Amino acid sequence: MPFPPSDSIRRWSDGDYVVTTDRTRVDLALVHRFISEDSYWAQGRTLEQQARANDMSTCFTVQHQPTDVQVGFARVLTDDVSFGWVADVFILEAHRGHGVGVFLMQCVVDASDHLSRLVLGTRDAHGVYAKVGFQPLGRVERWMEHWYSAPNP
Numbered sequence: 001m002p003f004p005p006s007d008s009i010r011r012w013s014d015g016d017y018v019v020t021t022d023r024t025r026v027d028l029a030l031v032h033r034f035i036s037e038d039s040y041w042a043q044g045r046t047l048e049q050q051a052r053a054n055d056m057s058t059c060f061t062v063q064h065q066p067t068d069v070q071v072g073f074a075r076v077l078t079d080d081v082s083f084g085w086v087a088d089v090f091i092l093e094a095h096r097g098h099g100v101g102v103f104l105m106q107c108v109v110d111a112s113d114h115l116s117r118l119v120l121g122t123r124d125a126h127g128v129y130a131k132v133g134f135q136p137l138g139r140v141e142r143w144m145e146h147w148y149s150a151p152n153p
Contacts, residue, residue, distance in 0.1 A: 012107045017071075017100055018063045019107040025061040026054060027070040034073070034090050040123060042088070053077075053088070058111070062104050064095065071095040072104050076112060084112050086120035101125070105132045 010021045032050040035042045045053075054075060062072030072091040078084035086108060091101045109132045112118050119137075122129060137143060 010107075010111050012103075012110070013065075014099075014103045016065050017095075017103060018065055019072075019104055020061055020063065021058055021111065022061070023054075023059060025063060025070070026059050026073070027061075028054065030070055031073050031088070034092070035088055039088075039090065041121075057087070060104060060108055060111070062091065062095075062100060072100060074104055074108055076108060076118070078112070078115060080115075082116040084115045084118045086118060089120070089125075101128045102131050105129060105134075109133060 008021075012019045028047070028051060031054070032045070032047045035050055036045045036047075037043070057075035057077045060074040060076070061070055063069065064071045072089075072095065074089040075087050076084045077087060086105075089101075089104070091104065105128060109118065118134075120129065120134065126134075
């Protein structure tokens, strides 16, 4: 399968929502506020850390078309050949429960279909990710991790 240009901008639409990989559409302040204040996985992350994480990733921004406001986000850190790690996925509260998260993740999966494997971690959204093909690690005994600081509960 041919590889897409890693810097190409992709765009998907579904009703009132658009997902794009256009970096100019990322509202860094909104992403940072959600990640550092409302997420369970990265409380206290600095704006500079979030900017660096975004710079090292393909970012997926969810825009609400009628208001042209960002309402969601995800990023994929990848070698662009065999592996991608999905991180920092969120949909703002007011837009949850309408399939927007599933739509966002379908876009992430579609954009990453040239990779051999796409992984993520979640505490409470297994059902959303299962709808787009994610499943528990099949060979968990092969995975290891090294923490430099204690993980959030």
